Amino acid sequence: MNMFLLDFAIVSVLVIGLTALMGVLTNGLGETVFGSKNKNKFVDQTAKTQIGWRKVGGKKSS
Structure with missing residues (x-):
């Protein structure tokens, strides 16, 4: 029984691991093949939104 x-x-563990790996590979392939012009859509929009924002926090460089 043991x-x-x-x-x-x-x-x-192998079935779950292979399923997760296949999902990651399929997602990467799909983004590369089908999402070429919209790949950085959200990153670009965030950058546009943050134009002119002050840097806050961290240590001052003197």
Whole structure:
């Protein structure tokens, strides 16, 4: 029974791990192939929004 549980745990970890890895790879491929012109859409919009903002926090460089 112990060997069955060990085998079951190993197979379940492999199945979950491979599924997660395939999801990450598929997402990256989809963004590369189909999202070429909108790849930085949200990054660019955030940069536009933050134009003119004051830097706050951190140590002053003197």
